[in-house]
Amino acid sequence: MIETLAGPGAGEADAITASDLLASIRAERLAENAAAARQLDLAARWADLHPPESIHSAAAFTVPGTDHEEPLAGEGCPLVAEFCVAELGTVLGISSTSAKKLIGHALELRHRLPRLWAQVQSGHVPAWRARSVAETTIHSTPALTREAAGFVDAQVAAVAGRIGPAQLDRLVAETIKRFDLADLDPAADPEDGYLSVDPRHVTLHDDDVHFAGTMRWEAELDIADSLDLDQTLSRKAAEQKALGSTESLDVRRAKALGDLARTQTALELHVAGAGATSRDDMPAAREVVLHAHVDVSTRTTSDGEQTVFGPTGRLEERQRLVLLDQLKSWCGDSRTKVTIKPVIDLNAELSTPGYAIPDQVREQVILRDRTCVFPFCTRPARGCDVDHVVEYDHHAEADGRSQPGPTTTRNLACLCRFHHRLKTHSAWRYRMTANGCFEWTSPHGHRYRRDRTGTTSINGPDPDPPGIPRPRRP
Incomplete structure (x- = not known):
């Protein structure tokens, strides 16, 4: 008996067998892998056209949890002009950070993992597998030399890229030992062997928020620390x-774990406030400030007007959902300080005669924009620069001219530091078409609309593009 599958209302001619459906699914997956491999190749070629120029620094990764940057790819890979990643990212509909990773993985594979690169381009290894290997070799600690990366490449290519994260970590640890790379790391103990790669970490997975308003933590602790923490949590849970x-x-x-964090913060603030001297190598105690926004409406009842809060709100930090019940529980904690700020009308136009931006104007722009207003960027506005869309002329008043770029909310926008520099030092340009709505034009004439709902590509090229920089081959 041959099983057939057909959609609602489909005739006999539209029916396909299960075998045909599986064949179609397999063909689509092969096409998807081929497209991903082609995209890696095009990303590498885009990098070839954009070596560092006089006004461009070499593109680098910002490493989460640290205050330094790493190169786009490992030793032996060419440098890339940092601003070129923005145009690639917008064309693909991804952030500049994701575009940096795409280019970095492409260069790492092509220059330091050539066997794996060849397998990707021939279709034997999916691009996502190869990119996971490249991510590991780029950010290995200590850094892998070109010869060490070649050893990893040979081992991974021998199994056609079929290697899991744990196996890859062991392979990198073996490579570090084989090539005596631990000797290059002053913090490593050469007698440790595999232990030269310290597995301890504490990671917050803030990209996966549960509908109940929770986040997942992952940690690898020292044995003694793990047992101490487990015992403390068990005791606190029993007390509850x-x-x-x-x-x-x-x-x-x-x-109990959250209570430990709040108790420790309160203790450090109390000690600092009492005038006790703290060690120089200890971080300063500080308050954790959360900005929560909840919709409020007024309902008329038989008892008069009643204020009604929405069941959910928005937490500015990491742009996450927050439940009203969670806010109530936080505010009910005796160690929580609640500050209610006056409502700011986001449609009102605030201004000041000078260049400096007053706190009230800055707060209005932050609340209006929420994030950096560059296409597809998600950096929170509270950590961004506030930029004059039309440049402020510091000599206009002295020359008796009207100010072309006044300090008013209709001429201000939130830009993260990278995109602020990109707007200042490259051919990207933007304008505000309505309050909180921005239209960007790339050097190649691609146009994007950015507002509170996100980024939309505008069809049709700009009739007057800002100017395409002439690429220089290395």
Whole structure:
């Protein structure tokens, strides 16, 4: 018996067998892998056309959790002009950071992992597998030399890229030992062998927020620290139960971990406030400030007007959902300081005669834009620069001319530092078409509209593009 599959209302001619459907799915996957491999090749060729220029620094990765940057790819790969990644990212509909990673992986594979690169281009290894290997070799600590990366390439290519994260970590550790790379790291112990790669870490997976308003943590701790923490959480969970909590053990342990963080912060603030001297190598205690925005409406009832809060709100930090019940529980904590700020009308136009931006004007622009207003950028506005869309002329008043770029909310926008520099030092340009709505034009004439709903590509080239920089081959 041959099984057939057909959509609603499909005739006999539209019916296909299960075997045909599987063949179509396999063909689509092969086409998808081929397109991803082609995209890697094009990204590498885009990098070839954009070596560092006089006004461009070499593109680099910002490493999460650190205050330094790393090159786009490992030793032996060409440098790339940092501003070229923005145009590639916008064409692909991804952030500049994601575009940096794409170019970095392409260069790492082509120059330092050539066997794996050849397997990707021939279709034997999916691009996503190869990119995971490239990500590891780029950010290995200590850094892999070109010869060491070649050893990893040979081992991975021998199994056609079929290697899991744990196996890859062991292979990199073996490579570090084989090529005596630990000797180049002053913090490493040459007697440690595989232990020269310290696996300890604490990672917050803030890109995966549960509908209940929770985030997932992942940690690798020292054995003694792990046992101490486990014992403390168990004790705190038992205390909650003794006080009448009916929640599950897992929930009580999670609450205990958050309570430890709040208690430690409060203790450090108390000690600092008492005038005690702290060690120079200890971070200064600080308050954790969260900005929550909840929709409020007024409802008329038999008892008069009643203020109604929406069940969900928006947390500025990491642009995440927050539940009203969570806010109530935070505000009910005795160690929580609640500050209610006056409502700012986002449609009102605020201005000042000078160049400096007052706090009230800055706050209005931050609340209006929410994030950096460059296409597809998601950097929170509170950590961005506030830029004059039309440049402020510091000599206009002295020359008796009207100010072309006044300090008013209709001429201000939030830009992260990278895109602020890109706007200042490259041919990218933008204008505000409405309050909080911006139209960007790339050096090659591609246009994008950015507003509170996101980024939209505008069809049709700009009749007057800013100017395409002439590429120089290395």
